[in-house]
Amino acid sequence: MSQANEPVIEIRGLVNRFGSHVVHEDLDLDICRGEILGVVGGSGTGKSVLLRSIVGLKRPDGGSIRVFGENLQRLAPARRAKVERRFGVLFQRGALFTSLNLQENVALPLIEHVGMPRTDAERLARLKLALAGLPPDAARLNPAELSGGMVKRAALARALALDPEVLFLDEPTAGLDPIGAAAFDRLILTLRDALGFSVFLVTHDLDTLYSSCDRVAVIGDKRILVADTLSVVERTEDSWIREYFHGPRGRAASQAASNPSALHREKR
Numbered sequence: 001m002s003q004a005n006e007p008v009i010e011i012r013g014l015v016n017r018f019g020s021h022v023v024h025e026d027l028d029l030d031i032c033r034g035e036i037l038g039v040v041g042g043s044g045t046g047k048s049v050l051l052r053s054i055v056g057l058k059r060p061d062g063g064s065i066r067v068f069g070e071n072l073q074r075l076a077p078a079r080r081a082k083v084e085r086r087f088g089v090l091f092q093r094g095a096l097f098t099s100l101n102l103q104e105n106v107a108l109p110l111i112e113h114v115g116m117p118r119t120d121a122e123r124l125a126r127l128k129l130a131l132a133g134l135p136p137d138a139a140r141l142n143p144a145e146l147s148g149g150m151v152k153r154a155a156l157a158r159a160l161a162l163d164p165e166v167l168f169l170d171e172p173t174a175g176l177d178p179i180g181a182a183a184f185d186r187l188i189l190t191l192r193d194a195l196g197f198s199v200f201l202v203t204h205d206l207d208t209l210y211s212s213c214d215r216v217a218v219i220g221d222k223r224i225l226v227a228d229t230l231s232v233v234e235r236t237e238d239s240w241i242r243e244y245f246h247g248p249r250g251r252a253a254s255q256a257a258s259n260p261s262a263l264h265r266e267k268r
């Protein structure tokens with residue numbers, strides 16, 4: 001990791017609510033340059049809302065989000081859009097356009113945001129699809145013709161289209177079999193090491209946390225309970241954390257990470 005601990009995103013006192021339902025209250029979190037930050041928490045604790053408020057899909061009700069040193073809420077729309085172009089987002093269900101083939105899906109942001117000619121954009125799109133581990137003949141397939149794992153890779157290729165500095169992944173391994181999930185985890189690690197982006201990774205997948213994440217942030221009680229290395233997080237006194245990390249699945253994931261040959265997983 002280059003320039004470790006230098007925050008690229010600083011969230012302070014964040015408030016998010018829907019009507020009278022308060023999701024986040026006084027939430028603080030940093031995302032550091034080049035790190036893979038795992039974000040976990042019980043269902044409905046606001047992991048996706050947090051992601052959405054950082055990438056500009058949900059306007060926060062209070063607090064500040066500084067990205068690359070700029071306070072997002074204070075920026076004029078055009079300037080804000082420019083900052084948001086430095087993000088790549090992979091949504092839970094891929095969010096690909098069903099009427100476009102994969103190369104057209106990935107070329108779209110290049111045409112729309114950079115004004116790249118279609119032929120060049122589609123050539124670059126094929127490169128991004130290869131980077132995401134898809135074979136050349138996948139470029140002309142439509143999303144409906146893909147397996148779940150291929151949809152994730154295609155959505156990743158699109159998230160990588162504009163060479164993001166921060167990649168947001170919302171449950172990237174949900175719905176994948178364990179071997180497909182492990183391969184996807186390794187792909188993210190390899191790409192992060194090669195390209196140097198930071199990753200904000202919402203997940204329920206304990207294996208992903210142990211195999212890929214530099215730090216883990218736990219959301220509970222409307223805020224971040226702890227954000228640190230796994231060894232610190234595991235020792236944090238909290239009933240949800242104890243149950244999550246020290247229950248049977250947590251113990252199995254921890255053992256697999258310390259003895260990768262025992263399972264399919266490989267630790268860096």
Ligand SMILES: Nc1ncnc2c1ncn2[C@@H]1O[C@H](COP(=O)(O)OP(=O)(O)OP(=O)(O)O)[C@@H](O)[C@H]1O
Binds near residue numbers: 042046048
């Ligand atoms: N557009 C919305 N309108 C109203 N309430 C919403 C909206 N989006 C999210 N919420 C509520 O905000 C809370 C947090 O939702 P969020 O999707 O962020 O949870 P999560 O931690 O990602 O959950 P899960 O792990 O189940 O995906 C939930 O109570 C949800 O019902």
